Amino acid sequence: MFRYAVKELLKRNKLHLLNVITIGLVTLMVITLNSLASAYRDAARLPFEDIQGNIIIQRNGNVPENISGVLLSCSLAPIPQELISEIKKIDGVKDISAALTLWVFDPDNFKRVSGVDFHDSFGQKLAAKLIDGSIPDTDNQILVEKTYAQKNSLEVGRETTISGQHFTVVGVVGTTGNEVMASDVYLNLGTAQEMAYQSQSLQQVETFNDTDINIIFINVGQTSLKAITHTIKGIISNPDMTTGKTPLGQTVGSYNIYTPESFENQISSLFHISDKLTWIISLILFFGVAIIVARNALRTILERRKEFGILKTVGFKNRDIQREVSLEIFIQILAGFLIGLAASIIAIVIFSRTTVSIAIPWELTAYPHFLLSNPNEANVTQAHLLPIKLEPLQVFASFVIIMAVGLATSFLSVWQINKLKPMEVMRHE
Amino acid sequence: MSNIVAVNQLTKTLGNLKVIDRISFSIEKGEFLAIQGPSGSGKTTLLGLLAGLEKADEGNIVVADKDLTSMTEDELAIFRRYNVGFVFQSFNLIPTLNVVENIALPLFPEHVSRKDMFERSGKVAKAVGLTERLDHYPNELSGGEQQRVAIARSLINEPKIIFADEPTGNLDSKTGQMIIELLRKLNSDRGQTMVLVTHDDTIANESDRIIRILDGRIANEN
Numbered sequence: 001m002f003r004y005a006v007k008e009l010l011k012r013n014k015l016h017l018l019n020v021i022t023i024g025l026v027t028l029m030v031i032t033l034n035s036l037a038s039a040y041r042d043a044a045r046l047p048f049e050d051i052q053g054n055i056i057i058q059r060n061g062n063v064p065e066n067i068s069g070v071l072l073s074c075s076l077a078p079i080p081q082e083l084i085s086e087i088k089k090i091d092g093v094k095d096i097s098a099a100l101t102l103w104v105f106d107p108d109n110f111k112r113v114s115g116v117d118f119h120d121s122f123g124q125k126l127a128a129k130l131i132d133g134s135i136p137d138t139d140n141q142i143l144v145e146k147t148y149a150q151k152n153s154l155e156v157g158r159e160t161t162i163s164g165q166h167f168t169v170v171g172v173v174g175t176t177g178n179e180v181m182a183s184d185v186y187l188n189l190g191t192a193q194e195m196a197y198q199s200q201s202l203q204q205v206e207t208f209n210d211t212d213i214n215i216i217f218i219n220v221g222q223t224s225l226k227a228i229t230h231t232i233k234g235i236i237s238n239p240d241m242t243t244g245k246t247p248l249g250q251t252v253g254s255y256n257i258y259t260p261e262s263f264e265n266q267i268s269s270l271f272h273i274s275d276k277l278t279w280i281i282s283l284i285l286f287f288g289v290a291i292i293v294a295r296n297a298l299r300t301i302l303e304r305r306k307e308f309g310i311l312k313t314v315g316f317k318n319r320d321i322q323r324e325v326s327l328e329i330f331i332q333i334l335a336g337f338l339i340g341l342a343a344s345i346i347a348i349v350i351f352s353r354t355t356v357s358i359a360i361p362w363e364l365t366a367y368p369h370f371l372l373s374n375p376n377e378a379n380v381t382q383a384h385l386l387p388i389k390l391e392p393l394q395v396f397a398s399f400v401i402i403m404a405v406g407l408a409t410s411f412l413s414v415w416q417i418n419k420l421k422p423m424e425v426m427r428h429e
Numbered sequence: 430m431s432n433i434v435a436v437n438q439l440t441k442t443l444g445n446l447k448v449i450d451r452i453s454f455s456i457e458k459g460e461f462l463a464i465q466g467p468s469g470s471g472k473t474t475l476l477g478l479l480a481g482l483e484k485a486d487e488g489n490i491v492v493a494d495k496d497l498t499s500m501t502e503d504e505l506a507i508f509r510r511y512n513v514g515f516v517f518q519s520f521n522l523i524p525t526l527n528v529v530e531n532i533a534l535p536l537f538p539e540h541v542s543r544k545d546m547f548e549r550s551g552k553v554a555k556a557v558g559l560t561e562r563l564d565h566y567p568n569e570l571s572g573g574e575q576q577r578v579a580i581a582r583s584l585i586n587e588p589k590i591i592f593a594d595e596p597t598g599n600l601d602s603k604t605g606q607m608i609i610e611l612l613r614k615l616n617s618d619r620g621q622t623m624v625l626v627t628h629d630d631t632i633a634n635e636s637d638r639i640i641r642i643l644d645g646r647i648a649n650e651n
Contacts, residue, residue, distance in 0.1 A: 004526065004537055011525035310521045311534070313482060314582065315510020317503045320538040423474075423483040 005327040015296045015303075016328070020336040023402060026289040027340020030282045030398050031390070032347045037278040039388035043356045044263040046384045047364075050179040052121040053095065053217035054225060056258040057083075057232070058363055061214075062205050067368070070163050070199035073101040073112070074368065078212035079255075086235050087218060092228050095219040097122040100192045100212070101181060103368060104163050109152065110368065113162060114183035115192020115213075122217050126173060126186060132156050133171030139191045141170040148184035162187075163195055178382045180364045181215060189213070229259055256363065267358050290405040297329060297409045301416045312422035321417050326410040333406040337399055344390065351388045358382045433458045433590055433622050434479060438488035441474055441645075448474045450645040451488070456590075459620040461613065463633040466642035472626045473594055475642065479624065480513050480592050481505040493589040510535055514583025514591040516612075518598035520575040522567040522582075528554065529563045532581045553581040557611060573604035580611060590622040591615075597632060609635055 009016045048054050061077030072078065079098075088096055097120035102113045116123045118135045126143070127135045133156035136142060142162075144154050149172050154160055158169050162185060175182055196202050197210040220228045236255040301308070311321055360380040434456035441449040448471045456462050466472045477483040478490060481497045482505075489498045493512045500508060515521075522531045532550040533541075541549075554560055557577040567575055576596060583591050593612065597605030609632055615621045625636060633639050641648040 003530070003543075007525045007530070306521070307523055310523065312506065313480075313509065313515055313521075314535040315506050315586075316538055317506040319503075320506075421483075423477040 005324060005331060008328055009331055012300075015300050016332055019293050019296050019332045020339065022289055022292045023333055023336025024339035024343065026285045027337050027398055027402065028343040028347065030285055031341065031344035031394060032351075033278050033281055034394045034398075035344070035348055035388050035391060036351065038391055038394070039351070039386050040264065040267055040356070041260070042387045043267060043358065043384060044260040046387070047180055047263055047358055047360060047382055048260060050125065051181065051217045052097070052125045053219040054222070054260060055216075055218040055220060055229060055232070056180065056364065057216040057218070057236075058214065058256045058258075060254055060256065064201065064205045066201060066204075067103075068105050069201035070195055071103045071105070071202050072196065072206060072208070072214050073103055073363075076101065076214040076363065078206055078208045078214055079216060080209070081211045081213070083235065084213075084216060087216070087232060090228055090231050092220050092224040093218060094221065095121050097217045098189075098213040099181065099215050099217075100189060100196060101183065101214055102192060102196055104185075104195075106161070106163060111148070111162065111185050112183040113185045113187065113192060113195075114181060115189040115195075116186050117189045121219065129173040129175055130171050131174040133169070136170050136186075136188055139188050140165070140167050141187075142167045143171040143173050143186040144169050145182070145184050145186075146172055146174045163199070165195070178360065178365070178380050180360060182365055225259060229257060232257060256361075258361070258364065262361075263358055267356055286401050286405065289402070290408060293329075293333075293405055294409045294412055297325075297413050298416060301325070301413055305420060308417060308420050309422045309424075312420065318414075318418050322410070322414045325413045325417065329406045329410050329413070333402055337402050341395065348388050348390055351386055354386050355383050356386045358384065431458055432456065433460075433493055434624075435491045436479070436488070437490075439475075439478060439485050439490060440487035441471075441478060441483065442486050443474070448645050449478065449485075452642075452645070452647055453488075454640060454647060454650070456622065456624065458589075459616070459622055461616045461623045461625070461635075461637045463625045463627055463636035463639045464642060465627060465630075465633050465639055466648075467628065470642045471645040472642050476592050476594055476624065476626050480515065481508050510538070511586050512589045514586070514588040516576070516579050516583050516591065516593035516596045518595035520567070520572070520579045520599070522575055522578055524567050527564050527566050528559060528570070528578050531567065531578050532585055534582055535586050549585060550581070553584045556584065556615070557581045571604075572600050573607060576600060576604075576608050577611070580608070580615075584615070584621075590624060592624050592626075594626045595628070596625065597627070597629065605632070 045054065057079065059077040059079050061072060061075045063075045064071055084096060084098055087093060097117065099122060100115035102115070104111050104113050116126060118124075118127060123135070130143070131146060133143075142160070149155060149169070152160070154169050156169055156171060160167055160169060167187065173186070193210050193212065196208050196212075202208055218228075308321055358381065360382060362380075365380045432455040436455065437453050439449055439452045440447065452475065464472045464475060474483065478485055479492065481492070481500065485498055489496055491497070495508060495512070497505065497508070523534065526534070529547055529550045532554055533546045536546050536549070551560070551563070554563060557580050559574065559577050559581060562570060562574060567578070570578065596612070597608055600608060612623055612625070613635060616623050625632065627633055638650065640650050
């Protein structure tokens, strides 16, 4: 029977070839589209790779009238420690870390300073970028960013001054400068908090307690991301968290919550399509292939009416012919699917060489644009190679759906074959 | 000699037309019988009924001790596979299979090994003089050769009876005569029962007995 099926497919190839090509094309399109959608979803997580988390919380603050001394990165507002305590209580939160980002306008230069707990996950992520030295052990030790260090002739062991305080450089970190919360100097969180607390210019803009921070990184499981984000939104809508008054008498602004979803909207690409659209297109394609394969199978049966009549005459039972036709359909589907899969692998290799650009919201890389000769330089964009890969689950799902199409076509064929009466076929020969 | 076919009061209606009307007759084992009649007389329908391709409305047919009228469709298929061989006017070979495979076609639904299949095909191909063309496809064969393949196919399961419906209808007279001689030889050498439908008197005269059908009834027998 297998030999008969194979010879049928090879010798009477026009309609069968059309089926194989159609199935191959649909497989190619469905697998590639789904892989692209997954790739862009994964790409949206790339900015989070630098911070060991998938939720970032910031709070909008006030714009200072005088730009001098130590300020919160503009225009961020302080976040109370209580919020961290509340978030820690949420089920599914794996890890939480916090930092304080400051702008320091010293007479000789401007620097972005971040206060970091070098022992929490964000601090450890930073430590992994060390290209020289070690992480600070004491309050008067700092890390400096490579480019900043070069520009200011700093190296491990050298001393420098920040807002009148003396620090020793103990390490140099290599960053691209495009990361979320990229800074020139990293020091102990407590030191940064004390520096901010003592800053008159800062206290004139916001009421800052010495335990406040202004950015939180939370790591949660991907599946619970939406639910936890929703819970956090509930917590920050609490009036205790939002209605503090500033020395300027303005209401503290709302919180910003960034998740990979926020970055998905920042991705610009011709091939960027949403999961929902991908599924709709996939369903349409599968429906289309079902119609084409079924139509061709029925056409084949009509063309081979006489042949099936002969088979019945020489002693084939309906079930024998059904098995034969189902085998032919299965071989076509398998061949089409394998061709489509091979083409998808080639397409994925090609797409993996393309670059995806992700615009990072200004607040996350806050740089005083008034210090730049070209204000557009403040708009940071990350460029990544598209993290596209062949998902075994998608391949399996596509195969199952294509097989279901084949099965449905087989049933349709069975129905047609059962209707054939050998004598009628012979009589009309 | 014992009967291999016994037909009693057989009736078949297609639409409003009584194509076979209360026919009764029998065929002896090893007989070479010709059924003759003009177009539309019901001879092909009769052949279909005898071969279990069509169900009778009334009466009964016993072929090789089996009552066809009480069989299911699947039982009839199995019956045809092992008891009946067919030869058609237009050969009815499968275009995508070569000679050996066409001859072995009735063996395909069985679990016969490839080696056995080819051995058995080779034997019957030899009996019909086709040993040189085994790997050819139907479109590479002459009409006479195609009909030989059809005859070999009808013999593959050593059937008890072979039905041939106008087997020379698509052949020139010389080739047609050779095919009739081949059928006759198989009948005499193997004792193979043959039932031949034809409207050709010359061919009918080669048979042991002729049944003439007219308007669905037996007009005469000789």
